[in-house]
Each structure stands twice: as C-alpha cells, then as structure tokens.
Amino acid sequence: MKAETISIGTELLLGQITDTNAVWIAERLSEVGVDLYFRTTVGDNVGRIVDAIQHALTRADVIITTGGLGPTVDDMTREAVAKATARDLVLDENLLAQIRRMFERWGRGMSENNVRQAYIPRGATPIENPVGTAPVFIVEHQGKYVIALPGVPREMKYLMETRILPWLREKTGGEWIILSKTLRTCAVGESQVDEKITDLEASSNPTVGLLAHPGQTDVRVTAKARTRAEAETLIKEMEARVRERLGDWIYGEGDETVEEVTARALAARNWRIALAETNTAGKIAERLRARPEGTRIIKSAMLLDNVTELSEKNAGTIAEQFRNVTGADIAVAVLGTTNSGQDMYAEDTGHCAMAVATASGTITRAYSIGGISDQAQTWIITRALDLVRRATLKA
C-alpha cells in the first residue's frame, strides 16, 4: 500500500512552523506496512490543495492530509477534499451535536463558524474527534482513500493511534517489523564506498542506503518482515555482504564515533598513546580524553608550534621520537598548515601530514587539506583517529 502525506498550512510551507506531524506519520506508517513515497506541503489555498490531492490520487493508495480542519475561513481541507473527489459537502447532524456538546463541556459559546466543521464530503465516513473540535473523515474514491486529520499534533496522534493505524493495519494484513542497522565507515569518500556496493544498493528488501556526514559515510541496512527474527536474519545476511566488500573501511556500528572505537581498542590492549598536534590544536587528544577510557589511554599530549617541514617523513620522525621519549605504546603526530579561515574547497587549502608509530613500525599519510576551519579539522581529526585505530588493531 503506497501512501502520500499532504501537510496543509501556509505557515508550514513557509517554514514558520516545523512539520513534526509528517515525520511522525512517516515512522508509524512503516510499522503497519504502508510505504510512504511522497510528501507534499501546500498553503491555505483551495485550488492548490485540490491540485495536490488530485495528483496524489494518481500515485498513492492512501492519502493522509493534516491541517485545515479548523473553523476559520483559511481552513479549506473539507472543501478541497470534496472538490478533488467530485462531491459536495453535507452537514452531518451527529458531528454538529458532538461539537455543540464539546463547547458546552468547556462552558464556552460555540461560534457560527464552528458549524463549518460539521460538514464533510458526501459519502465520507466521519470519525469523531474526542480530543478537539475538528471531526475527521475518510473518503473512499475510485479504490483509494483520502484521510483528513487535524494539524494539532496531539489530536492527530491520538486519532492515528486509536483509529487510523488500526484501520490501516487491517487493510495491509497486520503488523510489520522494520529493523535498521548502520555500519559506519570513515577515511574514505562516499563515492568510493558506493563503488564497492553499487549492486547491493539496488536491493529492495533489505534496502541499503548511504548517508554522508562530514568526513565519513554511513551504510544503512533496513529490512522489513513479519517477525523480528526474519528481519534480523535479512539484516545479518546483508551486513555480511557489505562487510565483505568494505572490510576495514567499517570502523563501527550504530552511532559509534571514531574516537569511541579507537579509545576502546587502545584500552583493550592496555596501550597508552602520545599525541603531537599542530593545527588540530589538541582536539584529537581532547576527543580521546573525553571517552570513559580517557585517563587510562593517554600518556602525553603536546602542541607543536614551530614545525616548518610538513612532510610524511618529518611526521614519522616526530612520532617515533615522541614515542621513544615518553615511553608510550603508540604515538601520533599531525603536522598541518595553520592558515586561518580557509574554506576546505578553496584553491589553496593547505597541507597536512600524519604518522602513527608503534613497535611494529610507522605508517604515514599526507593530504592537501590544512588550516583551522571546522571542516578541515573534522576531516583531518577523523583520519588521524582512524590511523591510530588501524595501527592499534593490527599490532
């Protein structure tokens, strides 16, 4: 069953309010086996809402609208749904009585325009809204369904939970389990990851998608099945294939950070690290120190301010000598240019060289990235931590 949500409201379209409803609905729909394929946001204009609903009817089985069911002239959903499904609006006496009762309960006078809320498209199934004044309704049109819900989040969620989701569950034949697992890579570009798993990304269940972050790329595997066990099996199988392709580009899972995994690796070996930084200004040491293992894994951390030779060779020498002097198990040196404010993509972005020295030897890298901009630093720090991680796991 394919769904489209239509969020109605000028303040939503123009960003004055954040559309939390659409996201909440998206999450709940997947749980009942309904696939959300489109979200449309449109302002308080009958013609445009009609356009949105009519086009949605060509590409979805279930259309859920939120908003526009209030009592004011700007609330046009009733009229728009009626127009879009070629029917007129009729006054439902039961709904009108419910609205009156609600106002009586509150001890407030009902306005004339609240009567507007008791009109629904001819033939629609009315659904009482016990948590607000806007009665909602479902219209069946040419085998498709248009469900009109209030925009007030609390009311929308209540009605979705108690009436709509159970109804949808019946239509799709029951509950689905959706599980996801994220595998995290770093120190490689999104395009490099994509190249290795292109065919896997074509899979429809589980789906395999890439999510790029600054300096790293996640691979997200999502499976849908009738039972948790089935979903877990699907994920496990695909995870194995992804790992086979990406190998040690994958540093962790879920929301593990590089420093988290690196700190754990160091602690597992009972290793202590010595760090010599330049343009990263101590942030690499800081990130490791902030971990629970922090105090155990840092032997010494130093800032160098007069390094002129930013070569892999010099980085290697500094790392080895620093390791020697401090008696650390592993040492990392990051030598980078310190030009300020350079955009990472600017013509002359600077340069950095890094080295990690252990008893087994020294590995080095060099990049045409430097400077002290946030992006450059994130990029360099991620790679330096990854180099430490690899050296620690390999030794």
Added chain:
Amino acid sequence: MKAETISIGTELLLGQITDTNAVWIAERLSEVGVDLYFRTTVGDNVGRIVDAIQHALTRADVIITTGGLGPTVDDMTREAVAKATARDLVLDENLLAQIRRMFERWGRGMSENNVRQAYIPRGATPIENPVGTAPVFIVEHQGKYVIALPGVPREMKYLMETRILPWLREKTGGEWIILSKTLRTCAVGESQVDEKITDLEASSNPTVGLLAHPGQTDVRVTAKARTRAEAETLIKEMEARVRERLGDWIYGEGDETVEEVTARALAARNWRIALAETNTAGKIAERLRARPEGTRIIKSAMLLDNVTELSEKNAGTIAEQFRNVTGADIAVAVLGTTNSGQDMYAEDTGHCAMAVATASGTITRAYSIGGISDQAQTWIITRALDLVRRATLKA
C-alpha cells in the same frame, strides 16, 4: 513567478534528517519576489522524482530541486531532470575537468562514479560548484526553469546566494520587501477571532492569517512591496482595520507574552499584585516574577490548599480579602480542581473560577477547565493573566 521546491532524498522523506534547506529557500525566495506555492519531498527513486518534476512543471514557473547530485547510484536527479524534460544526459568536458582538478587539490583519487557528476541534461546551463564536487545546472523547458542544487546545506546556500538568487532577481525585476507584523490575542478562541475578520483574511496583499497556539491566537499581517515605506504603509492600514475589529482581544504584538505585557502594565501604574493560586501551583506568580519588573510588582504570592468552594463568588471574596490584608493594589485568586492527569478534552475536565479585585471593583470568570495537565494550566494561566491585564489597564 511561482515556485515549487522538490527535496530529494529517502532520509528526508522518512524523517531521519530534518529538511532545513527547504525552509531556508522559502525565506530567500520571498525576498526576491518569487512566491513558493508547493514543496514536494520524494525519495531516491527515478520514476518518482520524474513524476514530481513533471507535475511541478504544470503548476510552477521555477522548480528548485535539492539533493541527488552526488556520485552514487542513489543520486538520480540528473537522470530524473533529463527524463522529465524529455532529453538525454551528455558529458560536459569542462565539468569533468573541474571535478578532476578538485580531487587533485585534495590529493585524493577520483572514483569512476564521480564521472557521473559531469553529466548534465542536454541543453542545460552548467554552473560550476566551487564548494563541492557536484556541478549544478539550470534547464529551461517550455518556458519554465528547473534548477538542480546540491543537498549539502553549505553548498546549496553558497550557490543560491552567488548564482541563483541574483539570476531570479533579474527575472522578477528586482528586489521586493516583505514585511510582517503579528498581533497577539488571548482568552478568545480561534473561531471567534476568525468570525470578526473573515473578510480581511481574504486580502491578497497584505495577507492576513491566523496562527493558533495553546490558549491564544496570533493574527499575522504580511505585506509585499517595492520599498520598505510602501510595505509599512500597507501593514499599518491593515493593522488599523484588524484592531478596529478585535479591540482589546489584542494584548500585544510580535512575540510579546501575556505576562510581559501584564508586568509592564502593573509597573507603569506602580502597582503591586497579590496572588492566591490553587491548581496553577504558583506558576502565575512565577511568570510575573521572571519579568524584569518582577520584584517591583509582586506584593505577595500564596498557595491555597484547602479551598472547597470553587465558585466565582468565593474567588471574588478571596481576592478582595487578600487585597485588603496585604495592602496590594490588585489581587487575583484562581480556584481550580486539582485532579491529576486529565486530558483537557476529557469528559470531566474539572472546573476553575478566577477573580481580580482592584479599588474599582472585582471581575470574575468561571470555566469548565481544571486539573493540573499542561494544557489546562496554560489555558487557565493565560486567562488569569489577561484578566489582570484588563483590570490594570482599565483602572
């Protein structure tokens, strides 16, 4: 000029990422006189992106897509725009050279799939992206424009600012000034406000819209003109008409809160208030005390825990006597039921009575709302503060 934005990305559609791009673009478009009428969000599927673009071409003059310009198989925007505008993709050698140069600058290898990013729809105007690898393009199709931008916010904003907005500004003939003013009402329902200004809400410039919040309703007047002075005049004229209709339902402007305006009114008269609360648990006093005038305007604040008679009469008596005993200029008493956890719309929501006593007399109100739920409290506190405000301004 009418616009539609199409946000491309499964993680956007399913809510894993918040779509900040669409909102930013919406704000900037209004500044160059382009009206945004629709926003569509769609996942990484060529067929569906094509559907979205083709339908957008029927209802907008300018279509701006964000996302899907990366190098991976899931990046389908190039292909979709080409299909939607009935043309093929061609390799642009200049763009390919630019991409190669960028990778050389970074000292990284370019992947085969990055070549994909140098393809653009035949006849499109390529636009170099100096802050990322995804070259962007504009396609002119049957008098409409499809503008494809990256999804990375920093890149999208840079290209909008430096290339697209100036280009749009030329097309619409220059700068527009958009000004808004918000008038704030409280203690009346949205439907009541709507009834008073129904005809004004039909105005196209300025526009007049309602925005409902818990316990209050804003009226937002927005004007568009060539100069600031013109826009201000349009706003001023409409504001006068709205104020004429709503009178003292309007307590303030902009983002002024009820307590802010009430505290200012008390301080302006050099008045001090005594407060006796029950179910609102001291929150009314708290809100006034938090204002800059806080310490000056509060004479005494008390919590009553053994009130059995929750009538307007008793509230009035308590307010008058408390005022007498404390020597305050004004006193407010709010007596409400304290049943816990009741939804505001539940069958038995409780009850409250409030009274404000001054030298001129005592005004009282009663509502079938009570309890200690957030919604009920917000509702009651707002009305109590408003009662104090009115009594202070009238005296």
